Amino acid sequence: MNKKIMLLARDPGGANTVIPLAESLRERGYQVDLYGKDLALKRYRQMGLKGQDITEILAEIKTSSWEDFLSQQHPDFIITGTSGDDFTERYLWEAARSIGIKTFAILDQWMNYGIRFSNFTLKEQGQYWQNKLHPYLPDYILVMDETARQEMLSAGIDGRRVKISGQPYFDLIVSARNSFSAEQILKVKRELGLQPDELIFTFISEPISQDYADSNGELFWGFDEKSTCSMLLHTLDKVLERSSQRVRLIIKQHPRENEDNYSFLNNEISNEHISISTVKDIDSWSLLRASDLVCGMSSMLLMEAIILGCPVLSIQIGLNRASPLILVKRGILSPILKQEELENTLRTILVDKDIPIINWHIESGAVDKVITYMEELLCINWPSTVEKR
Structure with missing residues (x-):
């Protein structure tokens, strides 16, 4: 039986990080269950994907509801985006940990690093800076580059939880540039x-x-x-x-x-x-x-x-x-x-028709890195390998 991978996002930016993974995971033979909330669902549709609205499944978004859901669905692995003003992903990470399901959270942007894993929202920045604790953590946080990794460490996140993968969404943009x-x-x-x-x-x-x-x-x-x-x-x-x-x-x-x-x-x-x-x-x-x-x-x-x-x-x-x-x-x-x-x-x-051009080289390959990291953990917990199509 193929491993079941659960993808979830709430914000458009979070949706962008998991969207490129859906097709690649399916191509590798995984069963992919795509869930979303609010604007992430709209972003899925814009990119030709259909996600399940988690608010139509859970009566209330809280840790205990997620625990009941995960106990019924039994995903083998969970990959999410992150949100600055919503706790949907945070409660999911907490529930998954209590059940024993490994989780990744993928950053989409070089800002608001620690607050995404705290008790606070973006509107509560002042309170966060006075109490910089991070009670909501996935097993691993995947970030864009070394700069983001260092910022995560500076925010007080345990470096053992942080891996550099690149931004999966950039893979899509690079491939679309000449299209x-x-x-x-x-x-x-x-x-x-x-x-x-x-x-x-x-x-x-x-x-x-x-x-x-x-x-x-x-x-x-x-x-x-x-x-x-x-x-x-x-x-x-x-x-x-x-x-x-x-x-x-x-x-x-x-x-x-x-x-x-x-x-x-x-x-x-x-x-x-x-x-x-x-x-x-x-x-x-x-x-x-x-x-x-x-x-x-x-x-x-x-x-x-x-x-x-x-x-x-x-x-x-x-x-x-x-x-x-x-x-x-x-x-x-x-x-x-x-x-x-x-x-x-x-x-x-x-007037002078002098248009500014900015050179910023981006390498693709983030999607493969995310999946490789996931498979390393899957191999630890489940000895069997996943057959690629």
């Missing part, structure tokens, strides 16, 4: 209703104001999605005040954002050459490839855009602490920290 045709890009532009001479500037939003809400009205990072997008829009307006160039600013919202998050921008621009569109349910890769410029703060989509070969700007005006973007920490990308710098950069792009 976009000119016809596909034109199709995206037609769907967005663009004029032939209209440039696409895409702003990648994040729910920063939602995740890092402060009762004192202070911005955790010194900026949020609203302040950054507003600064981009007004600077673009200034740069184009004597130009006839048409620009469509497309705000790609995060799945967890409120639909009206940017309604305040409706009356802020009078330049007839600038138009604004807000989108959420759109194929991200097609939008990125169709864009003449991709702007954002620290979203994973910025990194995806770079891997896809798109020109990218990271705008972090007001930054009051170390940048959350890993490419900045590594010196691969320099963020824009002042309004004057943003104005000069946009002028260079629009």
